[in-house]
Structures are given as C-alpha cells and as structure tokens.
Amino acid sequence: MHIRGNLQDGWNAGRLGRLLGPLGYGCAIPRAVLELIGVEYAYTRTPALRGVELHVDAGEVVAVTGPSGCGKSTLLHVAAGILPAQLGVVRLLGYDLTALSEAQRAALRRRDVGVVLQFGQLVPDLAAVENVALPLLLDGWARGRALRAAAGWLDRVGIGQERDTLAAELSGGESQRVAVARALVTEPEIVFADEPTGSLDQAGGFELLELLVGEAGEGGVAVVIVTHDRDVAARADREVRLLDGRLDMARLTR
Numbered sequence: 077m078h079i080r081g082n083l084q085d086g087w088n089a090g091r092l093g094r095l096l097g098p099l100g101y102g103c104a105i106p107r108a109v110l111e112l113i114g115v116e117y118a119y120t121r122t123p124a125l126r127g128v129e130l131h132v133d134a135g136e137v138v139a140v141t142g143p144s145g146c147g148k149s150t151l152l153h154v155a156a157g158i159l160p161a162q163l164g165v166v167r168l169l170g171y172d173l174t175a176l177s178e179a180q181r182a183a184l185r186r187r188d189v190g191v192v193l194q195f196g197q198l199v200p201d202l203a204a205v206e207n208v209a210l211p212l213l214l215d216g217w218a219r220g221r222a223l224r225a226a227a228g229w230l231d232r233v234g235i236g237q238e239r240d241t242l243a244a245e246l247s248g249g250e251s252q253r254v255a256v257a258r259a260l261v262t263e264p265e266i267v268f269a270d271e272p273t274g275s276l277d278q279a280g281g282f283e284l285l286e287l288l289v290g291e292a293g294e295g296g297v298a299v300v301i302v303t304h305d306r307d308v309a310a311r312a313d314r315e316v317r318l319l320d321g322r323l324d325m326a327r328l329t330r
C-alpha cells in the first residue's frame with residue numbers, strides 16, 4: 077500500500093497516520109507534513125524567497141530565524157498557502173498547493189492547519205469564545221457544539237474566565253492565547269506561527285510558546301514558528317535560518 081498525493085476531503089497524511097499507525101501500516105504513509113522544493117516568491121523585482129527547500133515531519137517543531145527582512149514571514153505565508161509560490165512546489169499535508177485554487181487552499185487551512193499571526197488577528201467585536209469557534213462555524217458545525225469546543229480550548233490555554241469578554245477588551249497576552257486556542261480548535265496537523273510572541277514581554281512570550289508547543293506536542297501537531305527570540309528558537313526541535321531569501325546552508329542541521 078502506498079498512499080500519496082490527493083487524498084479525499086477530510087483526510088491527510090497525519091490523520092491517516094494516527095488511524096493506521098497503531099495497526100502497523102504507518103511505514104507506508106508519507107511522514108512529511110510540509111515540503112517546499114525550489115520555492116521562489118517576489119513582491120517586486122527583488123526576490124523575497126530564492127530556491128527554498130524545507131521538509132517538516134509530523135509532530136516536528138521548526139523555528140525559522142534570520143535578520144529582519146530576510147523573508148521569514150514570506151516563507152511562512154507561502155508554506156501555509158496564504159501567498160501562492162511563484163516557482164517551485166509546496167506540498168502541505170499531501171496536497172500540492174500549486175494545484176489548488178485560492179478557495180481550496182483557504183478550506184485546507186481552515187480545516188487542517190492552524191495559523192497564529194503577530195497580533196492575533198481576532199475579530200474585535202466578537203467574544204473570545206466566538207473568535208475561537210469561528211473556524212468550526214465556518215466549517216458548518218452547529219453553534220452550540222462549536223461554542224462548547226471553543227470554551228474547552230479557552231480553559232486549556234488558561235483563560236476560560238474570559239470566554240465572554242470582547243476581543244477588543246483583552247490584553248495582548250490574552251489575545252495571543254485566544255489566537256492559539258483558535259489555531260488548535262480544529263485539531264490541525266500543523267500550526268504556522270509568525271512571531272506569535274511579538275507583542276508580549278520576554279517572559280510572557282516564552283510562556284505562550286511553551287503553551288503552543290506543549291499543546292501541539294500532546295496532539296502530535298507540527299509547528300513552524302517564525303521568531304527573532306533565541307530562547308524560542310532553542311525550544312524548537314530544529315532551527316532553519318534564512319539569509320536574503322535563501323536558507324543558510326551552514327546552519328542546516330539536516
């Protein structure tokens with residue numbers, strides 16, 4: 077048996093692995109949740125990504141580091157399918173993103189991928205619990221069930237008491253916790269986080285990262301995290317460093 081490529085709706089390598097792994101079929105299932113091959117992206121004439129190769133395994137935590145402007149956020153956006161690669165291949169959870177429409181990429185992200193951006197990106201006039209429930213509601217869950225699942229995640233990230241607070245009234249740290257809960261509520265295979273600790277002080281930032289990596293680790297979720305913070309990078313399984321849109325080969329550990 078060899079399962080590859082375009083899996084049926086709702087299925088992907090990670091989900092199959094969890095189901096079939098205990099039966100001993102795991103070796104036939106691709107372990108990579110993310111592969112970038114020769115990826116290029118340019119906003120203007122100067123490329124922001126040049127020939128980037130990256131391979132992330134199920135459950136792996138990878139930190140993307142490098143100086144300001146080297147292309148970290150662009151890499152994360154292209155890997156998550158928010159921006160389309162202009163050259164090369166991006167394979168996410170077994171799907172070739174270059175073959176999917178924008179709507180299909182958005183549906184894949186909503187269902188199987190978690191995203192945490194720099195400033196949380198919450199809907200300000202929705203309550204914390206409604207923000208967390210949003211991806212489930214958009215995926216057709218009944219409101220009561222979605223809100224119960226969302227409230228459970230707010231408890232897990234330690235701010236269950238703020239469930240009815242409007243996002244606009246949350247502190248920076250609380251907002252980032254809500255964003256982490258929202259990224260994990262769909263039980264994704266992979267979470268992309270772009271400097272999620274950026275708006276917090278160092279201790280608060282590290283605590284948030286511990287929470288994200290800890291919760292992701294429990295579910296076997298891969299994490300790709302963009303960061304400037306050395307402590308955060310040290311917490312990852314692996315660090316990849318970008319320089320001028322290219323991977324710094326000297327810093328590659330595999």
Ligand SMILES: Nc1ncnc2c1ncn2[C@@H]1O[C@H](COP(=O)(O)OP(=O)(O)OP(=O)(O)O)[C@@H](O)[C@H]1O
Nearest residue numbers: 119120123124142143144145146147148149150151
């Ligand atoms: N929307 C845009 N339009 C034009 N150029 C852009 C745009 N976004 C980013 N760039 C440019 O692309 C390059 C890579 O930017 P990117 O934001 O990916 O870097 P970064 O490493 O994440 O930076 P930082 O650490 O400062 O957030 C930079 O030269 C930046 O100026």
